[in-house]
Amino acid sequence: MKIMSWNVNSVRVRHDRLLALLDRHAPDVLCLQELKTEDKGFPFEAVRAAGYHAVTLGQKTYNGVALLSRTEPAEVLRGLDDGVEDPQARLISARYGDTRVVCVYVPNGGEMGSEKWAYKQAWYARLIAWLSRNASSRDALALCGDFNVSFDDRDLKDPAAWVDGVLYHPDARALLKGVVDWGLVDTFRQHQSEGGHYSWWDYRAGAWQKNDGLRIDFILATQALAARCTAAGIDIAERKPPKKSPDGKDDNPSDHAPIWAEFGDAAG
């Protein structure tokens, strides 16, 4: 089973790239974040024609998440569903066979001390509560998406430049640790211990050209699932800006690269 996750940064602008990604990787499940459209703007027909089921939690302008899959999803859950008044579409989950997949777009957090930072802190706490309500760390579960936090110095080109910000402040790292401590393993680090592997490069200031990136997208697995993880990686080629085409038609990449993890079949 190959699980992928991609912050697509507008599913409408990335329509052709999405179909190409499905063709290139043939994932069993693809988690998408930042659809930036309501459900009616999602390309259901094209995805179905490519051989995928799709369940979505869209939102106008911002956020929005989806799960694409070869097999039919079961037990689809939308939103944090905790009684908190919150219009932001940031979580969708479904079960595929024995494995529950959770797709999240964690809030960025703006600046430390801001209202957005408070929302990010609260959202992490609500996510852990959601996990405890809807799953067990003994189950096969993959929590995938854009977590807007890096784990450690290996995950950033320039840790000093980010340590006071919402993506890498010690208080931000503590939020991510809280999720991992619920009972999850970073599948990428099961297979790669070196630094210099990133999943997001700011569009601004030539970050891609300087490889000034951060690894903030993860596929986190419970021990039951992580034990079957045979490989994991990042498709950085998808992030590479293409040569300007002669007709001037934009074919920009998302600012995030897709990430993936492969899992063997469950024993017995």
Added chain:
DNA sequence: ATGGTTGCTTAGCAA
């Protein structure tokens, strides 16, 4: 350089 770029929605916000 309080900068830079992209997307949604149309001048300002979010990332």
